[in-house]
Amino acid sequence: MMIFSFTGLRKSTLAGLVAMSFMLPPALADEDDDKEAKGYNDIVSELKMQQGLFNFYRNIESGETMLSLGESQLNRPFIYHAQTMDGVVEVGHFRGNFRQTRLIEFRRNYKQIEVVSWNPRYVFDSENPLSRAAEANRSEALLAVLDIEADDNGRLLVKADPLFKSQALHRITPWANPNQTGPRFSLGTLNSDRSRITRERLYERNMDVVVDYVFINEDPVAFGSVAAADPRFITISLQHSFIEMPDNDYRPRRDDPRVGYFTQQFNQMTNPEWTPWGDVINRWDLVKKDPEAELSEPVQPIVWWIENTTPYAWRNTIRQGVEDWNIAFEAAGFKNAIVVKEQPDDAEWDAGDVNYNVLRWTSSPRPPFGGYGPSLANPKTGEIISSNIMLEFVFMSNRWTLGELFSGGANLLADQHSDEHELYCSLGHKLQMGHIAARLASDTRMYDNIEDDPILSQALRHLIMHEVGHTLGLNHNMRSHGLWNNEEVHNAGLTQGVLSGSVMDYNPVNIAPVGVEQGDYYSYKPGPYDLWAIEYGYSSPLADPEAEQLRLESILSRSHQPELAFGNDADDMRAAGRHIDPRVMIGAMSSDPIAYAQDRWQRVNVEFSQLLEKGRVDGESHQRVLTTANMLFGQYAGQANVVSRFIGGVYVDRSFVSQHDDVKPFQPVPRETQRQAMAALNSYVFAPDTLVDMQPVLAYMHAQRRGFNHRGNNEDPRVHRMILNMQRNVLDHILHEQVLQRMSDTELYGNTYSLTEMLTDLTKGIFGGELTSLSQNLQLEYVNRLIAISGLEDDTDYDHLSQAAAVGQLRSIRSQSAPRRSADHVRHHYNYLHLLIDRAFAV
Numbered sequence: 001m002m003i004f005s006f007t008g009l010r011k012s013t014l015a016g017l018v019a020m021s022f023m024l025p026p027a028l029a030d031e032d033d034d035k036e037a038k039g040y041n042d043i044v045s046e047l048k049m050q051q052g053l054f055n056f057y058r059n060i061e062s063g064e065t066m067l068s069l070g071e072s073q074l075n076r077p078f079i080y081h082a083q084t085m086d087g088v089v090e091v092g093h094f095r096g097n098f099r100q101t102r103l104i105e106f107r108r109n110y111k112q113i114e115v116v117s118w119n120p121r122y123v124f125d126s127e128n129p130l131s132r133a134a135e136a137n138r139s140e141a142l143l144a145v146l147d148i149e150a151d152d153n154g155r156l157l158v159k160a161d162p163l164f165k166s167q168a169l170h171r172i173t174p175w176a177n178p179n180q181t182g183p184r185f186s187l188g189t190l191n192s193d194r195s196r197i198t199r200e201r202l203y204e205r206n207m208d209v210v211v212d213y214v215f216i217n218e219d220p221v222a223f224g225s226v227a228a229a230d231p232r233f234i235t236i237s238l239q240h241s242f243i244e245m246p247d248n249d250y251r252p253r254r255d256d257p258r259v260g261y262f263t264q265q266f267n268q269m270t271n272p273e274w275t276p277w278g279d280v281i282n283r284w285d286l287v288k289k290d291p292e293a294e295l296s297e298p299v300q301p302i303v304w305w306i307e308n309t310t311p312y313a314w315r316n317t318i319r320q321g322v323e324d325w326n327i328a329f330e331a332a333g334f335k336n337a338i339v340v341k342e343q344p345d346d347a348e349w350d351a352g353d354v355n356y357n358v359l360r361w362t363s364s365p366r367p368p369f370g371g372y373g374p375s376l377a378n379p380k381t382g383e384i385i386s387s388n389i390m391l392e393f394v395f396m397s398n399r400w401t402l403g404e405l406f407s408g409g410a411n412l413l414a415d416q417h418s419d420e421h422e423l424y425c426s427l428g429h430k431l432q433m434g435h436i437a438a439r440l441a442s443d444t445r446m447y448d449n450i451e452d453d454p455i456l457s458q459a460l461r462h463l464i465m466h467e468v469g470h471t472l473g474l475n476h477n478m479r480s481h482g483l484w485n486n487e488e489v490h491n492a493g494l495t496q497g498v499l500s501g502s503v504m505d506y507n508p509v510n511i512a513p514v515g516v517e518q519g520d521y522y523s524y525k526p527g528p529y530d531l532w533a534i535e536y537g538y539s540s541p542l543a544d545p546e547a548e549q550l551r552l553e554s555i556l557s558r559s560h561q562p563e564l565a566f567g568n569d570a571d572d573m574r575a576a577g578r579h580i581d582p583r584v585m586i587g588a589m590s591s592d593p594i595a596y597a598q599d600r601w602q603r604v605n606v607e608f609s610q611l612l613e614k615g616r617v618d619g620e621s622h623q624r625v626l627t628t629a630n631m632l633f634g635q636y637a638g639q640a641n642v643v644s645r646f647i648g649g650v651y652v653d654r655s656f657v658s659q660h661d662d663v664k665p666f667q668p669v670p671r672e673t674q675r676q677a678m679a680a681l682n683s684y685v686f687a688p689d690t691l692v693d694m695q696p697v698l699a700y701m702h703a704q705r706r707g708f709n710h711r712g713n714n715e716d717p718r719v720h721r722m723i724l725n726m727q728r729n730v731l732d733h734i735l736h737e738q739v740l741q742r743m744s745d746t747e748l749y750g751n752t753y754s755l756t757e758m759l760t761d762l763t764k765g766i767f768g769g770e771l772t773s774l775s776q777n778l779q780l781e782y783v784n785r786l787i788a789i790s791g792l793e794d795d796t797d798y799d800h801l802s803q804a805a806a807v808g809q810l811r812s813i814r815s816q817s818a819p820r821r822s823a824d825h826v827r828h829h830y831n832y833l834h835l836l837i838d839r840a841f842a843v
């Protein structure tokens, strides 16, 4: 067994630092101070000074700024953090965007200060002679060189403008994207003359400097949204924070693959183990006031401030969402670990201040998310120092966020492979779509008082809990939705606000099946996984490292319990063909997601059949019908993806050897489950009458005109494309080269649903039933895909077995023909299919 020792890690981290200092330029502080000492006071006497971590000087006439730092501040790292204060979403900047945390060090080189960043990842044991080679093949970043303007006995004065009014510390311009096609909104060039340092906050242990960067692009090609007043001149406001390395007895906690925390990763370069990693989790430094007590308040609670921009009516619900995390902390031994306060309207601090954790509200022209919960952690220890949560008003409204997606009748579903916002938590968007659908299904109006409105209050509490969970260090857990079976999950008496093992999942809105009483809509209390994860991350350590190791191991050894199931974004199957365990999936619910999906499909069909009655309002346009129809369609299509993932899937178990009986990391999905998934898709997604209840609504799916907005985009619902795109998304997965290959691979270790059997079932589904225009469309899509897989016409990336299997299906389809005395369109369809297949075979 591998034994981690954190005292050891910290020692070696320090050793890395010591090794580092060998290559530092020799300090020259004593050589020629006399000449410059005089200048120092002359210079600063004309400037306004603010004292703090560094001293910050400003010429109140010219606005020019200077910084002074003490000699003791040289050659040791500060935590540097960049955060967007305001920006335009087109270039990836938005208010509250935590962009970068790294170590930055100031070093003296003769008459200059070097501003250097380096990566603490590579750790050497100082006892090992290899540590002398710690610098081999690593590059530091020399970000800037500043002239020393004056030196007062080791107090060094430099100009701050060149450091802050350039992109030296942080690159603001987006990096080039090699996959970008077409014109892209471009910031152009930074104009340092027009840029200005607008605000500085000096504290004893940290300094924030806010800079408005002005970019000029005289010849913009893409104009961006109307949120930018003029695309030639864009201002991005960015805050640079320098934070003194905390000097406390914080004990890092090691990371483990079985529980999902954000981490700082360290490679132990002199450790011969199989996994020579010293990764630590990001977490707050919570220490019991009374170390002996089972339950104690922390010395320093985590304090959350509700920003004074938050609508009053929502504050109680928000407070509840934050405070409910205390349920998990109590299980880990802490009382009142999290405290919520409201920022006074006349507060002298602002929400960007890294000394405050703030729940912020904005209503942006192009909301990049519904909620976002970043945190700033010490790169050397994982100790979380500051965090924010950004919430968008849109989450609470019916407003179109994904305008292009929905006004086009969800036509763009097929193009949803983009990873654009994947870095950010997109839960808010998904919740919003869900609660609009739930609103319709529940027949309830929006209440004036959110606390009386179960859909909205549960959704908001869920969102807040989820985002706060991120700021506590927690990853997503897209595998926690299997907590209840498909009946239990709708029983509010049982679930009591816990629908899922974790609030860190992306659950669909939990709408009851037809004929079943509505239960909880969303998870709004921490689930068993959350309690366990908080116990792992925050429970108080034992002093003895080996005893502590055993204590942590005993918590982790429960990871195989079903209610503690975990899988994050690196496991989830949201993208076609990516990842393997269908239990790790967004939008899935219950321990039987296939049955849950069928309930949802039936419910959506019923809602479509009632939509004209419920959705049309006298004296109003049909915008509501259109919006709701698209949301319902989105619910339907989302479940199709969930179900598809079971075909060719493999269950993954990350338990360690002997943790429980029969630990086997890979287990192919049972044959019966794969066949159930295929049968469900054949009945609800590939059937000739798929979404037939939507058809009466089509003539009413009309967007309200606004100016010339629809010019160039035809207004009519393109229903064949909508449905085919949903089907394509499913085929993208089950016919993905990796899925087909895996079906053959897994046959060698337990899969009994063979590649040929799967394709035969699929062909039967797609070619079963009467021929409608929808099934014609799908059959042609399928045949074209089989031809592409076969490699008969063009080169293919599919493996040999998949190619042969595809040809087998094509032959069987070729043997079918239009029944005698068929209508013309049926004969034309079969003739065309035959032509396609014959052409492929003839090549």
Ligand SMILES: [Zn+2]
Pocket (backbone or CB within 6 Å): 425, 426, 427, 466, 470, 476
């Ligand atoms: Zn999230």
